Amino acid sequence: MHKSISGSSLGPDGLDLTQSFFKSILNAAPPSPTKRHNKISVIGAGNVGMAIAQTILTQDLVDELVLVDAIPDKLRGEMLDLQHAAAFLPRTKIQASTDYSVTMGSDLCIVTAGARQINDESRLNLLHRNVNLFKKIIPPLARYSPHCVLLIVSNPVDVLTYIAWKLSGFPSNRVIGSGTNLDSSRFRFLIADHLDVNAQDVQAYIVGEHGDSSVALWSSISVGGVPVLSFLEKQQIAYEKEMLENIHKEVINGAYEVISLKGYTSWAIGYSVANLARTIMRNQRKIHPVSVLAKGFYGIDGGEVFISLPAQLGRGGVLGVTNIHMTEEEMKRLKDSATTILELQNQLGI
Numbered sequence: 080m081h082k083s084i085s086g087s088s089l090g091p092d093g094l095d096l097t098q099s100f101f102k103s104i105l106n107a108a109p110p111s112p113t114k115r116h117n118k119i120s121v122i123g124a125g126n127v128g129m130a131i132a133q134t135i136l137t138q139d140l141v142d143e144l145v146l147v148d149a150i151p152d153k154l155r156g157e158m159l160d161l162q163h164a165a166a167f168l169p170r171t172k173i174q175a176s177t178d179y180s181v182t183m184g185s186d187l188c189i190v191t192a193g194a195r196q197i198n199d200e201s202r203l204n205l206l207h208r209n210v211n212l213f214k215k216i217i218p219p220l221a222r223y224s225p226h227c228v229l230l231i232v233s234n235p236v237d238v239l240t241y242i243a244w245k246l247s248g249f250p251s252n253r254v255i256g257s258g259t260n261l262d263s264s265r266f267r268f269l270i271a272d273h274l275d276v277n278a279q280d281v282q283a284y285i286v287g288e289h290g291d292s293s294v295a296l297w298s299s300i301s302v303g304g305v306p307v308l309s310f311l312e313k314q315q316i317a318y319e320k321e322m323l324e325n326i327h328k329e330v331i332n333g334a335y336e337v338i339s340l341k342g343y344t345s346w347a348i349g350y351s352v353a354n355l356a357r358t359i360m361r362n363q364r365k366i367h368p369v370s371v372l373a374k375g376f377y378g379i380d381g382g383e384v385f386i387s388l389p390a391q392l393g394r395g396g397v398l399g400v401t402n403i404h405m406t407e408e409e410m411k412r413l414k415d416s417a418t419t420i421l422e423l424q425n426q427l428g429i
């Protein structure tokens with residue numbers, strides 16, 4: 080007996096032992112032709128890809144989870160390690176290959192492959208290395224899963240989402256960057272910590288670039304339906320603009336701090352992306368701050384740029400962009416953030 084790369088058991092004549100073992104049951108009850116086979120592929124089995132994969136597995140989201148990486152031994156090791164947890168997880172077929180044909184028919188392809196930051200390096204510094212990688216990754220993904228939603232995580236995520244859109248030829252609603260879904264979670268954690276409430280009760284968005292020029296939408300923050308700024312005023316709790324700026328700075332520095340301490344970030348992005356995958360696969364129509372084609376929204380009209388805005392997501396990808404209230408200053412910062420990304424994009428000449 081030997082194992083295929085996906086780990087299923089083959090007999091000496093290449094007979095699939097699983098098939099013959101269950102023959103009578105399969106004959107008695109053929110699977111319903113209408114049953115949908117849900118499939119997610121994760122490209123890049125590094126720190127981030129594996130955190131996403133393991134969080135997705137715990138959520139019972141898919142029938143099949145596929146891993147793709149360029150390093151065969153590491154890839155097979157990661158696949159086996161996850162398969163060995165089968166007794167504790169919802170049933171999911173886990174496959175892995177360096178060949179993109181394994182991703183065929185995916186509903187959602189999540190791209191995490193690529194270089195990551197070292198110490199104080201900016202995300203934007205990774206651009207040229209990761210653009211070259213995307214030229215190899217996106218075309219086969221689009222070919223094997225022409226109807227999938229592409230969810231980009233590799234950095235700099237906003238520009239790479241634009242590149243993925245161009246390389247895939249997909250409509251813009253099916254190309255999304257994980258964007259500031261993670262920054263907004265860091266923001267909600269810090270606000271919750273300050274007010275001693277549950278982060279899930281904090282509605283707060285960071286928009287714009289996933290990175291140094293991100294914008295905190297203070298004017299629309301609410302906790303349990305109570306607008307935070309007017310709540311603080313009513314309680315006669317003095318707050319300084321500087322204090323708010325400091326919380327935002329903590330959000331921006333969050334990734335740098337974790338990277339300087341443990342070398343990379345993984346758990347929060349794993350939960351953040353699995354949360355997006357859940358909304359998309361279950362067609363939940365929830366609103367997430369993610370990187371979308373922003374041209375035409377909030378006065379952003381200087382070119383085709385992907386930056387994070389609160390967007391409603393579902394099975395078809397982006398269903399709409401919400402009309403959230405912004406002050407003039409917030410709007411100006413958002414436009415400046417879009418300009419930062421556009422200038423970088425223009426240097427690429429794509």
Ligand SMILES: NC(=O)C1=CN([C@@H]2O[C@H](COP(=O)(O)OP(=O)(O)OC[C@H]3O[C@@H](n4cnc5c(N)ncnc54)[C@H](O)[C@@H]3O)[C@@H](O)[C@H]2O)C=CC1
Nearest residue numbers: 123124125126127148149192193194195232233234343348
């Ligand atoms: N958008 C976000 O919020 C976040 C983005 N990231 C980004 O995610 C990316 C991955 O980070 P880590 O997982 O920590 O890095 P890592 O170095 O642990 O993993 C990268 C993986 O990509 C693989 N890879 C390289 N070339 C490939 C190719 N042609 N095809 C398939 N796989 C290939 C490598 O073999 C490696 O396993 C980085 O760009 C990082 O900056 C990280 C955290 C948060």
Ligand SMILES: CC(=O)C(=O)O
Nearest residue numbers: 202234261334344348
């Ligand atoms: C690395 C990165 O982009 C983050 O953790 O926010």
